Amino acid sequence: MCSQILISFDIDGTLQSGNPAGPIPLAVVRRAQSYGWIVGSCSDRTLREQRDMWTAEEIVVDFVCAKHNLGELRQKFVATSFIHIGDTRVDQHFAEQAGFEYVDAAAAVKAQEGDAWVSWVDTLAGERTKMAEGNGLCPRRGRAGSDETRDG
Amino acid sequence: MSDRNPMKDAVAIVGVGATPYARDLGRTPIDLGLEAATKAIEDAGIGKAEIDGICGGGWRTEFTRDANFLALQEGLGIESCAWQTQARLGSGVLHAAHALFSGACDVALVVQAYQLDSRMSQSAGKDPYRVRASEWGKGRGSMGTTGERWFHNAENTSAWANRYMHEYDVPRDVFGMIAVNNRSNASRNDEAVLRTPITMEDYLTARPVRAPLGRLDFDFRVDCAEAMVLTTSAKAKTLPSIPVFIHAATFGQSAHGCERYENGRSWTELSPWIAMPLLWRKSDIHVNDLDICFPYDGASPVAVNHVEAAGFCDAGGAWAFFQEAWDADDQRLKLNGKTFVTTNGGSMSHGESGGMNSFRESVTQLRGKAGERQVAHAQTALVTMGSFYHDTVGVVLRSD
Numbered sequence A: 001m002c003s004q005i006l007i008s009f010d011i012d013g014t015l016q017s018g019n020p021a022g023p024i025p026l027a028v029v030r031r032a033q034s035y036g037w038i039v040g041s042c043s044d045r046t047l048r049e050q051r052d053m054w055t056a057e058e059i060v061v062d063f064v065c066a067k068h069n070l071g072e073l074r075q076k077f078v079a080t081s082f083i084h085i086g087d088t089r090v091d092q093h094f095a096e097q098a099g100f101e102y103v104d105a106a107a108a109v110k111a112q113e114g115d116a117w118v119s120w121v122d123t124l125a126g127e128r129t130k131m132a133e134g135n136g137l138c139p140r141r142g143r144a145g146s147d148e149t150r151d152g
Numbered sequence B: 001m002s003d004r005n006p007m008k009d010a011v012a013i014v015g016v017g018a019t020p021y022a023r024d025l026g027r028t029p030i031d032l033g034l035e036a037a038t039k040a041i042e043d044a045g046i047g048k049a050e051i052d053g054i055c056g057g058g059w060r061t062e063f064t065r066d067a068n069f070l071a072l073q074e075g076l077g078i079e080s081c082a083w084q085t086q087a088r089l090g091s092g093v094l095h096a097a098h099a100l101f102s103g104a105c106d107v108a109l110v111v112q113a114y115q116l117d118s119r120m121s122q123s124a125g126k127d128p129y130r131v132r133a134s135e136w137g138k139g140r141g142s143m144g145t146t147g148e149r150w151f152h153n154a155e156n157t158s159a160w161a162n163r164y165m166h167e168y169d170v171p172r173d174v175f176g177m178i179a180v181n182n183r184s185n186a187s188r189n190d191e192a193v194l195r196t197p198i199t200m201e202d203y204l205t206a207r208p209v210r211a212p213l214g215r216l217d218f219d220f221r222v223d224c225a226e227a228m229v230l231t232t233s234a235k236a237k238t239l240p241s242i243p244v245f246i247h248a249a250t251f252g253q254s255a256h257g258c259e260r261y262e263n264g265r266s267w268t269e270l271s272p273w274i275a276m277p278l279l280w281r282k283s284d285i286h287v288n289d290l291d292i293c294f295p296y297d298g299a300s301p302v303a304v305n306h307v308e309a310a311g312f313c314d315a316g317g318a319w320a321f322f323q324e325a326w327d328a329d330d331q332r333l334k335l336n337g338k339t340f341v342t343t344n345g346g347s348m349s350h351g352e353s354g355g356m357n358s359f360r361e362s363v364t365q366l367r368g369k370a371g372e373r374q375v376a377h378a379q380t381a382l383v384t385m386g387s388f389y390h391d392t393v394g395v396v397l398r399s400d
Helices: A027-036 A047-056 A073-076 A089-097 A104-108 A115-134 B029-044 B069-076 B091-102 B128-137 B154-168 B173-187 B201-205 B271-284 B300-309 B318-325 B355-364
Strands: A006-008 A037-042 A062-065 A081-086 A103-104 B011-018 B053-057 B083-088 B109-115 B208-210 B224-232 B244-250 B292-294 B333-335 B338-343 B380-385 B393-398
Touching: A006 A027, A006 A115, A006 B380, A027 A037, A037 A047, A037 B224, A047 A062, A047 A103, A047 A115, A081 A089, A081 A104, A089 A103, A089 B029, A089 B292, A103 A104, A104 B292, A115 B069, A115 B201, A115 B208, B011 B029, B011 B091, B011 B355, B029 B069, B029 B109, B029 B224, B053 B069, B053 B091, B069 B083, B069 B338, B083 B091, B083 B109, B091 B109, B091 B224, B091 B244, B128 B154, B154 B208, B154 B300, B173 B201, B173 B300, B173 B333, B244 B271, B244 B355, B271 B393, B300 B318, B355 B380, B355 B393
Parallel strands: A006 A037, A006 A081, A037 A062, A081 A103, B053 B083, B053 B109, B292 B338, B292 B380
Antiparallel strands: B011 B224, B011 B244, B109 B224, B244 B393, B333 B338, B380 B393
């Protein structure tokens, strides 16, 4: 697959493991990881709290970061699409400020039914692959500057 | 201002109760208030028919978001009352004490219920009840939807924080020590909403809200309710519960009641500096006698202001004072090496209940029932409440 997607999840009010629980099941996170995407969280929780949450859910993520530092991910990772999924205008503000596409969890979930969130990931994967192929972009996954990406 | 204190030790808190604290309990304020009230009445070991005074929460009797006194009386099935009022923050405790001491009532119930406003979170915004209640409140003397425009928005607190740092040449870390201390205490409190310990680095790198303050400088809004039963000390001694006595208490109000930074003359002319000196003039227990202390932590600079106004240190001295008081192993403050601060995590980490949880924690500690977080031999407590501008109170509590 030529496209590389970085997807950042807000936690509270967005993920079902959040407090309050949001609409997005963790199956979506796992599905995104199954495509080899760069997946993690950007939340107002401290980094330790974010790591603890992922550990509790037995999911190994590529990053955790403070929501207002979303832009740092663009320096750390190479991707063709940067997406942040959240539930507040604060999420939207920092996503747009960092040049991320913003997906409103509440609005998006209305368009999905049942397990359709998982197929949303599939659809997104297909769309972005076509887009990347059209643009001639096929970077490899990994940290910018690392051995994985230096020749990418 | 009056130095008299005929009420000294004449009124006692005999029952405390609360709901769970959570971001979204999916319940109405009156539902929460009734649960807390029922628990407090049970804790006091009295029959509900003995309650003849009720202080509810909120701004207006008919404001539907609040657990007001009318709804509480009806919901509890109390046939008759002789005293009633509404109050904000912890000021209801002082109103009730005055009512009891004056003879307006014999047993008073004080209840505060809090619920995330419809615009404070997406889940709250999906609750049609909250949306309607917020809309209803607009233009009716209330502040409308607090999420949209709450007069405690961060700008004035942040402005004071900036001015404090500038005038006293101290770093922002002084506020962070309150945040870290409170979270360390919350990690010992099963009821706390935020229990993961934080570091000063976490504090300093948290999302900015309004410079210099960030997200960890403010109280954490939750759904919850707190309730207390108070009575005369004479009656308290006939009840099965362990009473905690109100030794001294006072309001304090500066001339600047509006939440406008430019209205304040100086850090030392804000309302806590009216309340606290007056409190000590009424009290036989003084600042160096305290086992536990709860400086109101609606925002970290407010807590610092209350600590300094209480006389633990001079104005601007909290940074040096806190460094001396810091227990690095515990990541907690021990003022003067012995006074523990906000042992439940407070509004910033336990959850925001207008400071009512400080009273409940004080009672729990002074009863010796705080479990893992019990301060050994705790007998005296200072609870301060209120912002720079309104509902500022200081209360000294003691056990028998």
